[in-house]
Amino acid sequence: MQITFRQLRVVSEVARYSSVIRAAEALHLTAPAVSLQIKEAERQVGLTLFDRAGRRMTLTTTGEYFLVYARRLLATLKDAEDMMARFKRLESGRLTIGMVGAASYFLPQLLAKFHAEHPAVDVRLRLASREKLGVMMQGNDVDLCIMGRPPQDPPTRAEPFASHPHVLVVSPQHRFARAEAVPAVALANEPFIVREPDSGTREALQKYLDAHRIQPTFVMEMPSNEAIKQAVMAGMGVSLLSLHTIALEWSNGLIAVPHVEGLPLERRWNVVNIAAKQLSPAAEAFRYFVLEHGESHLAAMMSHDAS
The missing domain is CATH 1.10.10.10 (Winged helix-like DNA-binding domain superfamily/Winged helix DNA-binding domain)
Structure with a gap:
C-alpha cells in the first residue's frame, strides 16, 4: 500500500x-x-x-x-518526532495535556502562564475521566495528564505537585452550615450526591465512609462537579468535592463547607505520564513548569478567591 x-x-x-x-x-x-x-x-x-x-x-x-x-x-511517528526534537532541544510543536474535571478550575490559567514562557508550543487540552486518560496516554493521544490518583494501567510516573483537599459541601441553609463541628456519624442520615463510580472523588468518598463505618443514601449520581454544585446549592443533598472546584461559590456564600470530623481529605495533584515513554522537550518543559509553579499557583488562586 x-x-x-x-x-x-x-x-x-x-x-x-x-x-x-x-x-x-x-x-x-x-x-x-x-x-x-x-x-x-x-x-x-x-x-x-x-x-x-x-x-x-x-x-x-x-x-x-x-x-x-x-x-x-x-x-x-510521534515517538520519532519527539526523539528528534530532544536532539534539537526544540521546545515547539504540539503538546496535548489530559486533565480530570476538577483540574479544569485551575489548569487553563496555569497553561496560560506556561504558554507565555514557551510561545512556540501549541498547547491542547483534553478532558476525560481518570480511566479514559489512562487509555489516552497509552494511545499517545495525550502527552501528560493532570489528575489525582493515577490509573493502575498502564504503568505511569506520577509526581505530586500540590495539595488537593476534599471537603463536605452543603447548602448555606443546611443545619451543618451553622454547626461548629459535625461528627462523622451524622453523615449517615444525609442524602449524598455523588460522582460516577470510576472517579477519584467517588473513590475518596467511599474510603472515608468505610473508615467511619457509615452507610449513607446515595440519592443522585452525576458526571460533573458543576451539576453536583448546582444540586447542593438547591438543597437536594450533600456531597464531597475538591476544594479547588468550589472556591468561587464558597467565597460568595453560595455553598457552605462545615467542619466535619476527619475532613478535609488530603489528596495530592499529580503530573502523570507513561513511565516507559520518552517525553518531548515541550512535554518536559511543561512537566518542570508544573512541578515548580503548580503549588504556588493553586495557593494564589485560593487566596484570591478567599479574599
Missing part, C-alpha cells in the same frame, strides 16, 4: 468524531479534502473503511482493524 501518514491521521480523526466536518475542523482542513483522503485510503486498502449514514461516519469491521494499526504507526 502507498498510504500516507496524512491519510492515517484523517482516518483516525474521522473515526474519533464520526464526522467528516468535525475531523476537518480538528485537522484544519476542508471537509472535501478530508473526504478525498478517506476515499484515497480506501482505494489503497482495497476495502471500505467507513459506513456512511447521512453525515455520520462509522467504522466498518475492516475499518476497526485498520484503525488499530493506523494508531500504532502514528504513535511510532
